[in-house]
Amino acid sequence: MKTRSRIQQGLSLIELLVAMALGLIITLFLSALFIRSNTTTRNLDQGAQMADSARFALNEIGRITRQTAFIPGKVNASAALGAERTDHSWSDKVTFSYNVENSRVASDNTMRDCSGTIVNAGDGMVINEFMVEESNGVRRLVCKSTIGSKTTVHAVIAENVEAMRVMVGYAMNGGGSGEDGGRGCIPNQFLFAKRSGEAPVALPMVALRVGLLMRSTNPQSGNIQNSTNSFPLLGQELSGVLVLRANDLNYGGGFNGRYLRRIYGASYVLRNSCAR
Template identity: 30%
Template structure:
């Protein structure tokens, strides 16, 4: 149907609606988009940080358990005597000091840690902590110490019981067992009454042959920095072992690493029925 001139004129005066977005609508859309991206980014960063903390904590726990397992295995073997299978052979005591400890610094300028020495009769077919073969008649001496935040073990094999070291071995002596171990502290349970149980614990026994247990603490830190925000106030080995008052039991560190003290008590099994 053809439009009349009047209809065409009326249609030409009808306003047309604007297509697209206004500037205000565009700004609102951009703002909402930015808020959404910021929210997603915040969730991602938070989840990633939580994952990092959990991962570092798992590494610390694994390292702490491993350190105590290695040291505990040696302490349980302290004073072992390789008795002949001959039924008429006489049982003799281990000729040496099964366990000994020194509070020292390895190397100079670092925090004071303990040096733990364990001795026992070796058996053919065994290896010491440095993977050296043990010969018949060898007495094996293992010394555990901290050097530059590394738990190390130095092995000595001799026909006669060597004297326990009074200071740290030379730098880089022995084998590395575990990194990121900051402290090693040991309390020794001594049997005064002869009932083969610890009557009290001390860091410096007067008679090492009275030692029947050892309470060991290792302080392990996370391999990476930036795990925690700000300073961390953590329980140190002195606090974990109960040798200091409440205020000194905690240490504040500003390097954003996680730290944890691990403690375990081990019986010197070969000291049973063999006390002086």
């Protein structure tokens, strides 16, 4: 008796549908994994850009602090640091000023104001003012620089700086303990910046603490929200006094919790008015 062998004719319709379903599931899984990875990468890139902007801004404030009243081999009593609370809860104003004497600048022309203009010998009074300004729905750290009788230059230091708050370090009462040459250049206490018209502290300002609140350029991808809407710019121990909330950041269309926000800070000492 002859038997006929069955010849394979290909996949059945059911087998084909099962294979297509498995392929679709794998494709959807890989697509979701790719989208999630791409979202994380974009958010990390925005965080890195914020850190770079904050680092540049704080370095620029530090550069002006170190440069203030620089005179080779000599103490310059004209060095002055000022900090003022403005009408805005999200910005203080910091002013550095000093008088440039003849032939008393760096010989390699590396002394520049916050706008990048070279400070020359005999230029007179140099003033650099840092503050946060808002325009066209964006806040940014700016500096207004005036050298002698020249026109004031308005320079943008960093974009998307939502707030700047400062504390001022005052020297020891009575001129120090000898460690600083008796001039009282060691910071003994830090106080909040005062408003214009308030009674000043009768001690020299010799140090500065700066806190910046940075915001990402674009909202975070993936509908991610900030875990908090309150930001203590100068540390948790001062959160009851210097904390920014959503109503302080209500600008450019209203507060948006999808933007990435981070706090950065630094401390500086005005050394050029102290005895060496």
